Amino acid sequence: MPDPIISPQPIISLQPIISLQNVDLSYAGRALPVRALENVSLAAADGEFVSVVGPSGCGKSTLLKIISGLLPHSSGTVLVNGQPVKGPPPSIGIVFQSPLLMPWRNILDNVLVQIDMRDLRRSDYREKARSLLKMVGLSAFEGAYPYQLSGGMQQRVGICRALVHSPQLLIMDEPFGALDAMTREQMMIELQRIWMDQKTTILFITHSLSEAIFLSDRVLVMGPRPGRVVGEFTIDIPRPRRIRDERSPAFAEYADRVRTCLEASGALPAYQEATAG
């Protein structure tokens, strides 16, 4: 597989895949400038699973756009794989809440959208696309069209599309937000399996505490506007984790600490967060 990353020296394991230092973002509002992000610093090591949780409007998605080079930041440094972000970095894959499949393309071609848009050769990636579809149990649906698939299946196709070029960083913006509770649990298990299998760094943005704790090595808590990091928790629960582990004392302890942190930051009251998880 060709490696599209141009790096001056071999990547050492200590070099973080994502590194944000004192990142600010403000834009002109109606009367006063609006500060969307304030002094955000974070890092994700190679192969790490990092979640960002926070209430709606805390700038989680803005953060995603800055890291993926879709939105310029006002000040501070943003590095992906050691390189300053000036446009979309070559080695990222993004999954949004909506699967965003193209209805005129069949499932295999939807996975290969990533290849077509990057001007890479389809023939080099068709096998990778097929093996990813196989990994998520969609081998039989290569030739099907998006409308023939359920929401969970469509989101799996979206994940395959984000992984087909073997990115070093996978950014997921509330990927399970639109799924029903059971499909969501199934997808959490599946994502854990994919991550353990692919060893990709994942930045997972969510408003669900249980998703964040279940999946992550590290959970970052963001406070409401202006968006800033108010807490950081290393989740030390052995893997592979099971859904029933959510009832374990260790899990409850983490959930409690993250919730306390959210409350202290002035985010949504605890009872609303409880229903979101």
Added chain:
Amino acid sequence: MPFVGVGALLLLWALITTIFKIPDYLLPSPISVIRRASLEWRILLAQTSYTLIEIVAGFLGSLLIGIPMAFAVVLSRPVERVVLPMVVASQAIPKVAIAPILVVWLGFGLFPKIVISFLIGFFPVLVSTITGLKSVETEMIDLVRSMGASTTKIMLRVRLPSALPQIFSGLKVAIALSVVGAIVGEFVGADRGLGYLLLTATGALDGTLVWAALLVLIGLGILLFEIVAAVERVAIRWHVSIRANDQQTFTS
């Protein structure tokens, strides 16, 4: 299938003319119209071929100018601000009113009819293509931009395919209006074509020939519309409007 409704209408027509004994110059019975049409088929065919050329050329003009113009409007704000209002203003002028001027400018040949047909047909193509190209979710654009796609690539491989349903609905309106445009053009100044035939036959109170020409015109309109609809069914078979009858879904 589209001809079933027309058949029923012909039957009703036949009943009305025979029951109320309506004279031919007012409303001839469909039987005498069809008999007349079979007698005059050479003339009808010749006139139809002229009108068909005008319609198809006018329609192709609206397609080949309307769609690229929509691209320009969507890609460039100045074009949208300057050109679009002019186009909208031009649509406020009734085409029948400027048809004589066009004949004076462009002569009595096919060209002024093609121009009128185009002027009527291209506006729905332009408007629906603009709507289609603009109706792509911003997240979809973010997604493909994160893959490094250029504006051109996004235009051709994301916006254009997702606009096809709207483009086709514009084209279906355009083909119907192109028929109107060609006939209007022929009414104003022509020595051939179905519109010319309609005008002369009406002048001669030749009811059966008027209705024969009208029937041919209706058939032509339906046929052309169905051709566009058939192309649409092939081009956007993935769209909800086409696959409404084929709702098979897999679930896991």
